[in-house]
Amino acid sequence: MKISHGNLRFLAFVLYLFQILRHNQLMIEIVPLPLQRRKARASLSNAAGRFDMARAAVDDGWGSLEDSGDAAVPIKIETDIRMEQARTLISYNKSPDLPFDRSINTYRGCEHGCIYCFARPSHAYLGLSPGLDFETRLIARPNAAEVLRRELSQPRYKVAPMAIGTNTDPYQPCERDLGLTRACLEVLRDFSHPVAIVTKGTLVERDIDVLAALATRGLVRVGVSVTTLDPDLSRRMEPRAPSPARRLATIRRLSDAGIPVRIMTSPIVPGLTDHELEALLAAGAEAGADAASWIMLRLPREVSELWQEWLAEHVPLRAEKVMARLREMHGGRDYDPRWGLRMRGEGPYAEVIANRFKAACKRLGLIQKSPVLRCDLFTKPAQVGDQLALF
Structure with missing residues (x-):
């Protein structure tokens, strides 16, 4: 095959870009931002994602940067929400670690800013940083409900429980104004x-009105995550999430409305929150939860470095112990992604946590495996132009 000089030049240019990208990914220097510029944000840095070139702040002559001593940093860190027209919404998985095979996410990124969030690396696929970008540069899908309705109406669609909130929180602050999660719930209600x-x-x-209607037909369960009962620790780890006490109040309100709810003591942080396990479960049971679950802290890809930065600033005297415990459960690594191990680890410490959880649930009357949601009620509502049934 004959290759023209133009094609050769193009291939050489692509190779050159690849070498630059590879070099920059290896040479990225993470410069923590000053604390006063990170109010209510968990990440200390905003390093380029693994698919992005290294980035540097540039002064545009309009006072957009200020000298912090070691590096120039943005004056403000505000939340930016951009709209994305989704072409598909339902994501399918075959993970043996998950109790569902499909999910929907109305938002990319999460303003709650939980420093330990395992979903942070997904922002790198967008050319954004899993650090501060994940907390501040969000993407919403305004046509989510429309796309969901279309996908559920497909002749080949086969019903199974849909998970919401598996990657980023469906009830983060921007949902108050956009209402995308509620719109999707209304579609799911229409389809039973x-x-x-x-x-x-x-x-x-x-959305208790929609959830209660689903609950009366055995079509919904809600899990509320409560990581710690310590409001100060929660504010530092999960800077824009509701306080632990307020989340427990949510469990109570859902339960009082007849909506099945479980308390999720996730993630358990060894050496930092593990001593609260029984107290968390007791608080959840007192609030009306009928079930419980737990997952050990996970540090995939960029999350590990972000987490260790956070430890060094907020709990430096415990940092070594926390990481030692995690590595002990993952064969000396910060994280082991293998099926069956990534959620809870292995070894003596992981077994102790599992036994403590099991014993506490038994004592408190909390179930560990929720009842199966009904799938036999699924029906496709009539659309404009459909022929109506006679009976």
């Missing part, structure tokens, strides 16, 4: 489709 929700957001209370 089973749904499981995971959240830290108290805004879920706004």
